[in-house]
Amino acid sequence: MALKKLxxxxxxxxxxxTAGIAxxxxxxxxxxxxxxxxxxxxxAAEGAQEAAKxxxxxxxxxxxPTTTTAEGQIEVINSLIAQKVDAIAVSANDQDxxxxxxxxxxxxxxxxxxxDSGVAPDGRQVHLNPSSNALIGEMNIKLASDAVKAxxxxxxxxxxxxxxxxxxxxxxxxxxxxxxxxxxxxxxLVDTVYGDDLADKSYREAVALMKNHxxxxxxxxxxxxxxxxxxxxxxxxxxxxxxxxxxxxxxxxLAGHVDSGAIKSFAIWNPIDLGYSATMISYNLVKGxxxxxxxxxxxxxxxxxxxxxxxxxxxxxxxxxxxVHKFAEIF
Ligand code: RAM
Numbered sequence: 298m299a300l301k302k303l304x305x306x307x308x309x310x311x312x313x314x315t316a317g318i319a320x321x322x323x324x325x326x327x328x329x330x331x332x333x334x335x336x337x338x339x340x341a342a343e344g345a346q347e348a349a350k351x352x353x354x355x356x357x358x359x360x361x362p363t364t365t366t367a368e369g370q371i372e373v374i375n376s377l378i379a380q381k382v383d384a385i386a387v388s389a390n391d392q393d394x395x396x397x398x399x400x401x402x403x404x405x406x407x408x409x410x411x412x413d414s415g416v417a418p419d420g421r422q423v424h425l426n427p428s429s430n431a432l433i434g435e436m437n438i439k440l441a442s443d444a445v446k447a448x449x450x451x452x453x454x455x456x457x458x459x460x461x462x463x464x465x466x467x468x469x470x471x472x473x474x475x476x477x478x479x480x481x482x483x484x485x486l487v488d489t490v491y492g493d494d495l496a497d498k499s500y501r502e503a504v505a506l507m508k509n510h511x512x513x514x515x516x517x518x519x520x521x522x523x524x525x526x527x528x529x530x531x532x533x534x535x536x537x538x539x540x541x542x543x544x545x546x547x548x549x550x551l552a553g554h555v556d557s558g559a560i561k562s563f564a565i566w567n568p569i570d571l572g573y574s575a576t577m578i579s580y581n582l583v584k585g586x587x588x589x590x591x592x593x594x595x596x597x598x599x600x601x602x603x604x605x606x607x608x609x610x611x612x613x614x615x616x617x618x619x620x621v622h623k624f625a626e627i628f
Contacts (some may be wrong), residue, residue, distance in 0.1 A: 327380075329374060389465055390461060390464065412571065414466040426609040431566075439519075440562055442481050500527075
């Protein structure tokens with residue numbers, strides 16, 4: 298009996314100590330993603346953990362809804378406010394819908410930034426783009442043009458398979474794609490559809506694109522979830538060589554589809570560096586180490602902020618059969 302009690306006390310003490318260590322983190326950052334279970338965000342979380350380890354006194358709370366909705370993110374953010382985190386860094390499912398809850402967070406002294414997919418300036422202090430939006434848009438159309446050429450033709454129909462209709466980042470990239478499209482005389486954009494960054498919906502939308510547009514030559518998916526689902530759909534529909542998939546994706550998820558021939562080339566930036574940088578910026582905001590024009594990102598250098606507090610990281614990188622397997626080991 299006495300031993301049991303002793304053991305029970307020991308367990309309680311151990312638990313308290315663990316809790317004590319967790320609470321000892323001087324700075325707690327809530328890293329809110331569009332939805333849980335997306336490889337791109339898991340890679341970003343890996344970078345966030347790297348930053349936390351480097352800083353030493355930071356705890357990252359990786360969280361997000363189960364589907365890509367603003368409502369789900371509002372719930373998650375409410376809970377982070379209740380937990381009195383020091384900073385919230387969010388990839389937004391809707392740039393406007395999150396503003397009221399993020400204003401509430403800011404009123405309570407929580408530093409707020411967006412990364413990847415932005416929040417309107419009213420709801421956050423800083424926004425970190427992975428790269429220049431114009432460059433991402435242009436790169437996607439260039440990749441689409443290369444994909445059409447891979448079918449053996451100089452001209453042809455292309456379609457966009459996006460994430461949600463309210464995703465800030467994809468909507469800006471689509472706008473940028475449309476701006477440069479007139480420079481590619483052979484390309485005709487016949488459709489834009491939304492898979493909501495859900496694997497099954499993206500797959501169904503890709504199948505429907507091929508059914509509705511029998512002459513389609515390329516599907517451009519500026520989303521890691523969409524591009525993977527579309528490549529699978531092309532393979533399952535027996536359209537390899539006839540329809541090429543391109544856009545933004547992870548080498549680790551797409552290497553097999555480059556091997557199968559459903560994808561010739563695609564692009565992405567380093568998601569680990571993105572999550573790392575978002576965490577470093579959050580930390581510096583909390584510590585008051587940011588000016589109106591710049592904020593540090595640790596090993597990634599300094600983010601230069603424009604008038605509305607946005608910054609952009611490096612150029613995306615292109616992957617194909619020559620390098621995809623090498624990078625598949627990293628992200
Ligand atoms: C998906 C998400 C994310 C986007 C990438 C390219 O993982 O939509 O926001 O940046 O694709």
